[in-house]
Amino acid sequence: MTYGFIKAKETVYAGKHFRSRIEARWAVVFTTLAVTWRYEPQHYDFGRKRPWLDDEYEFREYVQEALYENTYDDRSDVIRGAYQDRYERHMYLPDFYLPEFQHWVEIKGKTPTYDERSKATHLTWQTKQPITIIWGNIPGPNDKWGEATDIINGEMNIIALFAIECGVKAVEKAFTTARQFRFMEHP
DSSP states (O other): EEETTTTTTOOOTTTTTSSSSHHHHHHHHHHHHTTTEEEEEOOOOEESSOGGGGGGGHHHHHHHHHHHHTTTHHHHHHHHHHHHHHHHHHEEEEEEEETTTTTEEEEESSSOOHHHHHHHHHHOOOSOEEEEEEESSSSOOTTTTTTTTTSSSSSSOOOHHHHHHHHHHHHHHHHHHHHOOOOOOOO
16 A cells, blocks of 8 residues: 555554554554554445446446547457446445444545545444544644544544543553554564
8 A cells, every 4th residue: 555655664563464554553552542443353345336337328338438538458458447347346444443432443644535535434324333534643742633633423533532531641642652662673
């Protein structure tokens, strides 16, 4: 996975293989606060991405348009791609689930896209539980908490819930611990 031009650095922490260093740092925050967390607990299937392609007329039109737009490509590759598009699933693997808060947490390197927010919204509809999307680095001492977060279908983002449940000083300590944590390098 890449964030912008920088490739995410896969990291191991607490026996789990994280797709990025920032996800592992958030696991350190949760652990420091003694919050139970589950990393990538399960995939969710929200159905086909393009259900309108079930209609044969719509699909034939879609194939013709793809062939017209890709005249320099191999015809069989274009048709194969159209069939892949027809049956592509809308899948989502959320980063964290915090069972005691009944709250999902999605970690991003940068501001989430419309598609990323859409998947998170679908998750909250399916599970009836809120999700906080957090992007960027762990907040520093001069950062405003929650500035780089979105809460979807919930009253408060997870950082605010931590402050209420664990206390502001504990959250500050958890942030500092996570920012300073040195992960073991692995091959």
